[in-house]
Amino acid sequence: MIPENPKLAQILLVEDNPEEVLLTQETLKDAKVANQVHVAEDGERALQFARQQGDYASAPRPDLILLDLNLPRKDGREVLTELKADPELKRIPVIVLTTSASDQDMLQAYDNAVNAYIRKPVSLDRFIEVVNSIDEFWLGVVALPNGIRR
Secondary structure (H helix, E strand, C coil): CCCCCCCCEEEEEECCCHHHHHHHHHHHHCCCCCEEEEEECCHHHHHHHHHCCHHHCCCCCCCEEEECCCCCCCCHHHHHHHHHHCCCCCCCCEEEEECCCCHHHHHHHHHCCCCEEEECCCCHHHHHHHHHHHHHHHHHHCCCCCCCCC
């Protein structure tokens, strides 16, 4: 039997829509896994957070990154490419959570080693279900490199 790990799961939510940020935070707050959600509103801040640079020098390393593709300053496609090319960061699971219905975006994300590509549902109830399924699977079933488990 694997002992329970009391460590908080550190989730980096990269999203520029304040309503989706709040909804995702609230849904994850109610999750069964103790987690802390950090928010980066653009791609440059996301990379600084993950790299623990600048204002984020004392930030925890994310255990899981939820990444929107359509971001200001540096889009999610560039962020994903840089994360997966960085030897220090490439093992962090990245889940693209986007409104993009482009097959090209999806293929490019998988070419860049994304761990999952999820199209954001339009309905509120379905969005909550999707966020809960991310929590259940990625923080409850999957063995993450840092040892976070339910």
